[in-house]
Amino acid sequence: MDTTVIIGNGVAGTNAAATLRKNGYEGAIMLIGEEVALPYQRPPLSKTWLLGPDRPHPTPIRPLSFFEDNRIELMRARKVVSIDRNEQRIRFSDGKTTKFDTLILATGASPRRLDLQGVDLKGIHYLRDLGDSAGLRQALTGPDCRDVVIIGAGVIGLEVASAAVDLGKTVTVIEAAARAMARVASPATTNFVTQKLTDTGVQFLFNKKIEGFGAANHRVSSVNLGDGAEVKADLVLAGIGATPNVELAEAAGLECDNGICVDQDMRTSDPKIFAIGDCARGDNKFAPGKLRIETVHNATTQAQIAAAAICNKERPAPVPPRFWSDLKDMKVQAVGIAVGYDLVQSDASQHPPSLEVHLKSGDRLVAAEIVNLPNRQGALMKAISPIVSTDAQ
Numbered sequence: 001m002d003t004t005v006i007i008g009n010g011v012a013g014t015n016a017a018a019t020l021r022k023n024g025y026e027g028a029i030m031l032i033g034e035e036v037a038l039p040y041q042r043p044p045l046s047k048t049w050l051l052g053p054d055r056p057h058p059t060p061i062r063p064l065s066f067f068e069d070n071r072i073e074l075m076r077a078r079k080v081v082s083i084d085r086n087e088q089r090i091r092f093s094d095g096k097t098t099k100f101d102t103l104i105l106a107t108g109a110s111p112r113r114l115d116l117q118g119v120d121l122k123g124i125h126y127l128r129d130l131g132d133s134a135g136l137r138q139a140l141t142g143p144d145c146r147d148v149v150i151i152g153a154g155v156i157g158l159e160v161a162s163a164a165v166d167l168g169k170t171v172t173v174i175e176a177a178a179r180a181m182a183r184v185a186s187p188a189t190t191n192f193v194t195q196k197l198t199d200t201g202v203q204f205l206f207n208k209k210i211e212g213f214g215a216a217n218h219r220v221s222s223v224n225l226g227d228g229a230e231v232k233a234d235l236v237l238a239g240i241g242a243t244p245n246v247e248l249a250e251a252a253g254l255e256c257d258n259g260i261c262v263d264q265d266m267r268t269s270d271p272k273i274f275a276i277g278d279c280a281r282g283d284n285k286f287a288p289g290k291l292r293i294e295t296v297h298n299a300t301t302q303a304q305i306a307a308a309a310i311c312n313k314e315r316p317a318p319v320p321p322r323f324w325s326d327l328k329d330m331k332v333q334a335v336g337i338a339v340g341y342d343l344v345q346s347d348a349s350q351h352p353p354s355l356e357v358h359l360k361s362g363d364r365l366v367a368a369e370i371v372n373l374p375n376r377q378g379a380l381m382k383a384i385s386p387i388v389s390t391d392a393q
């Protein structure tokens with residue numbers, strides 16, 4: 001029987017398995033992940049789950065019965081250490097091996113690590129998985145945590161800053177760039193969001209270089225800046241981006257360049273091997289150049305594309321990328337990719353706070369961002385069209 005092996009049981013891998021079955025794939029499906037938990041959604045890890053132990057556990061992507069009912073062999077707490085492309089075989093850390101006809105790499109990404117003096121001090125946290133979030137929550141809600149410093153004003157950094165303010169902490173966000181969320185949103189939106197967070201008590205320090213950390217009793221006590229300033233810290237979260245988990249792919253000789261390189265069907269440089277989700281980089285119909293996108297929507301969409309190719313089905317119609325974030329009382333949503341625009345139209349309201357930003361190139365709507373206007377998302381998705389006609393492919 002034909003076997004598809006999926007390495008990584010996050011949202012990309014789990015959706016690939018589910019879509020293969022939905023498409024009528026009859027072969028065996030093996031879904032492998034090194035984490036112990038039933039595959040779960042990561043978004044709550046930097047949001048509600050941080051607020052206290054009484055919060056509901058992050059939702060499983062599918063209940064256990066789903067895997068049984070759909071003949072998906074879910075393997076948890078199993079790490080794959082190598083891929084033999086000639087033999088079409090993967091090897092687990094315990095030395096066992098298994099054969100594949102088709103392989104999907106859905107290995108995700110890992111938090112980028114700080115490379116500074118003092119990085120191993122207690123009290124410095126990173127955030128990617130359930131264990132990281134549980135550790136961060138315990139530290140944040142502990143009696144000795146008053147001053148919280150977030151390094152990096154990206155989406156995850158701002159979400160943790162929001163949660164820390166809700167928990168009554170003194171919060172400072174230190175960012176090397178001139179503004180927050182610079183990689184994913186326009187200045188119009190990030191300035192709006194930054195002002196609202198400042199109003200709730202978050203202090204932002206932009207254009208700052210970090211030199212290292214001060215310590216007391218082997219714990220972090222301050223973040224030391226390049227200009228000589230010291231910011232008091234009982235807890236530090238480093239939210240400075242993520243790097244794709246490409247080690248298996250690289251060692252197997254697959255083409256990689258800030259992600260595993262894929263074509264429009266999510267095939268890697270080996271036609272029997274696909275890559276999807278945070279680890280994959282390729283063309284996107286909504287922006288020029290190669291992109292690696294780290295969102296739930298992207299992981300789900302790419303899973304559907306790969307599953308269609310494996311089942312010889314028509315590729316799903318392109319849909320604009322989108323993401324959301326919850327920051328204090330703001331639901332921030334973005335559709336499209338905020339690059340290559342030359343005109344910004346924005347409409348803001350202060351009480352209650354809401355914002356709609358259109359990013360245009362000539363007459364074409366490239367991307368749109370909204371705050372507290374969830375009903376607008378559907379219309380904006382329809383208004384954004386791919387840059388290349390799909391007929392041309």
Ligand SMILES: Cc1cc2nc3c(=O)[nH]c(=O)nc-3n(C[C@H](O)[C@H](O)[C@H](O)COP(=O)(O)OP(=O)(O)OC[C@H]3O[C@@H](n4cnc5c(N)ncnc54)[C@H](O)[C@@H]3O)c2cc1C
Nearest residue numbers: 008010011012033034042043080107108277278294295296
């Ligand atoms: C804290 C946090 C909050 C987020 N919030 C949002 C949000 O609000 N909105 C949004 O759109 N996106 C959000 N994201 C991003 C989103 O969660 C990711 O884009 C998505 O999880 C990517 O899915 P994935 O399956 O590609 O990777 P992952 O979810 O990282 O899954 C990959 C899995 O593969 C496993 N794995 C890797 N290598 C191996 C191996 N060799 N053997 C076995 N298993 C392996 C990993 O352990 C991991 O479980 C957030 C991410 C984080 C970390």
